[in-house]
Amino acid sequence: MRIDDSSIRVDRDTCIACGICVERCIMDNLRLSVAPCRQACPINMNCQGYIRLIALGQEDMAIQQLLPFGPLLNFIAEKCTAPCEKVCVRKQKDGALHILELKRYLVKKYRDQLNTINVSEKKSNKTIGIIGTGISGLACGFKAIQSGHSVFFFTRSFDAGKKDNILDMIRKVLENFKAVFLNDKDLVDSSGQVRKFDALVLSSLEDQQLLGSEFKPVPENTHVDKISHQLHENIFCSDTGASKNNPVFEIARAFETIESVNRFLNNEPLDWGRGFYTQEGAVKAYKTDFRVGNDEPRIPMENVLGKMDADTAKKQASRCFSCGRAFEKNQTCWYCLPCELECPQKALYVDIPYLVK
């Protein structure tokens, strides 16, 4: 009776383990085995995806994999400590793939395309206030703009003096997408009332003080909810004591926070389905506590940029083992084909199994 006749074939060479087929599977048959590099990435970036695409000579498609991170990539490429390379399967054999270098190569070459935001088609008329314009605040703002909201930033007085080229670059992109930058004094209007937003995001717990006496601060011994990042009703905080080893964690927290904000505005349960994808082989979509060692900062980006050209990039990328891919787990296929239809790489083929053939 145990007939485990697999009917779905995945081409290992072209599969980029993006997980779209897993999302589409109507019978909950498919699962994604996630490559170690992606598991290690704080923001769950599909490293295997863009690397495979570089190797296949499809750099325009590779950029599509990075687009969800838009201008933040400037920061990521500069500051990331590359936990992905520490877990690369290839490391055992002949040294890890130069994942970060490949990313930097793409970011440099296609910076114009990346310095934009794909705003969701679903328009929202919601306003979101964000206190703090460090990387955490900007990442929140980026994600909120991407979700179609109107965003108001409040620059803290101690942020204003700092000069950072990368953050300025991100800030300019956000301004092009109608983000409004104000001083934190503008948060409270002339009559002493805090301005009303559909949701308010603090990039640090200390920002509570700015909200004045009307807002009851959370007692010191309680923490912001680790999964939902909710502080109080429509106030969220993206700071939950992130690992300071890798600044990209700040972006991860910011994305999680905006996910919660969207759910809050949409009336959905905040922690539904998050942090529960722990079964073997399931997508770890909202992973927060995966840390790999203490990393030393890398050589600044500009110093290495010249080294990688298209040929070396392709050569380097083709070393990738493509560890992750979709697979048939439950043998429940209904042959309805949306998985095949939506596969961007046409790597998946639904065959008719022998018993039916």
Add this chain to the structure above:
Amino acid sequence: MNIRRMQTDILIIGGGSAGCMAAIRAKEIAPEINICIWEKADFKYSGSIARGMDALNIVCIPNLSDPDLYLEAIQSGCKGVVDSDPSYVMAQRSYDLLKKLEKWGVRFIVDKKGNYRTLQYHVKGRFQTAMDEPDLKLILAQKVLEKNVTILNRIMGISLLKDGDQISGAVGMNTRTGELIVSQAKTVILCAGGQARFNLPNSGYLYGTFDYPGNSGDGFIMGLDAGAKLTGMEYCSSVNLIKDASMPLLAITVTRGGRVMDCFENVIMEGAVNRIDEMNKAVDEGRGPLRISLKHLPEETISEIEHILFTCERPVQERFFRNRHIDFRTHDIELWPTEVQLCGGHGMSGIRVDENAWTGIYGLYAAGDVACVPKQHLTGAFVFGEIAAENAVKVTKNINDVCVDEKKILSILNKKESRENNLDKNIDIKEFEYKVRRIIGDYIPSPKNEYKLHRWLEWSKVFKNDLEMKVKIEDGHDLARLYEIEHIIRCADCSAVAAITRKESRWGDAHFRSDYPETDNQNWQKHVLVLQGDKYENLDTTTAPVSGLNQKEIFHEN
């Protein structure tokens, strides 16, 4: 407690054709109302119409056909056991529906004079209107997304919650992780589909059937538990479809001139799908296997058939026929009886609803395959989705607040936790499902008799015990599947008790009692209703007369 909670005004369980239409309609008339859809799969492609569709089977186009004629046709098709009001209302609204879909960009086939392409699917009248829309579900999903509806994917409904006599929400389960979710809701629209996983398909696999196999009767059982009445559960419909693949093609091929023949080359149907009973009879008499011949058709028609078969509803057919080297120009298509399904859309089993899609419980509506508007097909799912939404909005506006039944939630949670616990359990869940469905196939479908049906009820007790005590599960997917199997077993119970009650034979193969082989119109031209008794194990049955204001004289064949 490991339970997520949410609140909404109208909760729609099931995001297929009926669920989408309900959400769209509700937002059209009351944009301020919060609506949430629970979908068992992923919303973009889901439900029985996961991709596209080739026709609306019931459309009354003005000056061509009218609702009265449809009523005559459906009463004849259902041998008189059909409430006329819902079917009449559906036929009345069908043309407006077609216009609405057309406005959304759904492509209906129109000839040079601007007339819709109609085909004969029923005994009388040309109600079937041809469509060529491979992306029907995509269009619907897009419309829903534009309306700002909350959609939660991968949730199957488990139980409805009540506040006194009134619906107050539902409990659902994530089909991947096994988490529970509780939604408080003022009204609930059940659109959870029929029961397509009843006995085993003859392919040798558990899945891969005619209807979407995720439809495991969740809606029937939720309704039953909440106090709704199920009707027509004894109607075990089986159709003759492509051998081994069990994919739909009758309506596409035969209505365009295809011939259904038995093995002696006697033509059973040609040009109209009007003698399904004759097909079953031919198989029973040993004149099978049946086949569809398209050889005599002009090339133009054959390529049209190929185009529709291979793009709209189940595009995988192309692969299937190519593998078998079947070319419609030279080969016939072999047909074989499929497995049984309990379904309101193609058969006549489901929650009894009136013309307002109301189930009889305050705040609970049902639409689509889960509701019994016999043979409503896709038209019925769409129209009753709209009707359910219109009435649900009216009721929702009158309700201020509802409470959920905490005691019931706790008992559901305890039950779930005991099922999750694998201690001393050793039955593999796939094996369990296989056996349950094999035994269902042995005892439930026709020919039925009292002894056989009671045998199933005995087995059912064993299975229910095994399900709680012996079946082991590995992950959330298995847990959800365990609940589905529970629903399958309980649907079989309903089918068995309804069949025991109906002491006659009716609808040809769908309900043939070898101990009562005659049709008894005098006593049994009425509904057999199944109700949940006071205890989990007890099912009550009653009978109810067929109702309706447009009751016509019943048309008897021959």
